[in-house]
Amino acid sequence: MPELPEVETTVRLLRPDAEGRRIRTSQVTWPRTLGGLTPARFERAVAGCEIARIWRRAKFIVMDLERRGRSAGHLLVHLRMSGRLLVEPDGVDPGGYRRVSLALDRGTLHFVDVRKFGRFLFREDPDEVLADLGPEPLGEAFSSTWLREALKRRKRALKPLLLDQGFVAGLGNIYVDESLHRAGIHPLRRSDRVPRRSVDRLHAEIRATLREAIEREGSSFDGFYRTPEGRPGSYQDQFRVYGREGKPCRSCGRPIKRLVVGQRGTHVCTRCQPAPRSL
DNA sequence: CTATGGCCCTGGTTGC
């Protein structure tokens, strides 16, 4: 499932083939992907634009569009569960799950998405979509001081809070489970009751986990996530808890347990991450 | 403010 590291990898590998390219035409095979805009209006918005810059905010891939050097709006792509973004040479069919394609002046940018949860949005103002997101966990605003105070202000179980994109932006189920294990904190611990030392550790482990995962081009399993070049990531080999139910904890050897927290599969080592007494 | 549950979707897995 694409989270911050997979989206960051996608952006980095997409840039050489898409930045600076001009959009000739668009083809939309599953209109819902556009999130309300009709394919005709979408076509009018993007045709003739240059993809001037590609960047990432949370799990969104943002493409700044320009006409004659002036801003002409933005494309905001969310991969959700199974989305992929890639550039293929003209005439190469990316398969049956193509939802949106943009013919460029060299090659074609395809949005491929088996489960159809992904979004390919056009907005004049990207803040319509991005404004309510929390800080980037790899950015400066996400300091341990900030995290300490932000956790104190809320009274929620830690895992659902970390998954809330309005709290911190970019974490998903995998990297939250991994970070919590590395920090030795149970996912159900109330956010305002995490000891200071543990908060600092959590802060450090979130950043370390994301950095290491980016370095390995994300995580692949289930056959879903691939880089734009078709390669799987390799961070799944480093998983300490995610998808490792019953297997020994890499720290203490006790079998990893799977529980459900806020309707999400959740993986813990009950020795390394002791359950809170209450809640 | 927080928690819960439904919905969107499909392919893979499970159960009979």
Next chain:
DNA sequence: TGCAACCAGGGCCATA
């Protein structure tokens, strides 16, 4: 073997 029921999962929305 065949087929139906079930499930995962991110974000959003309605409800309590």
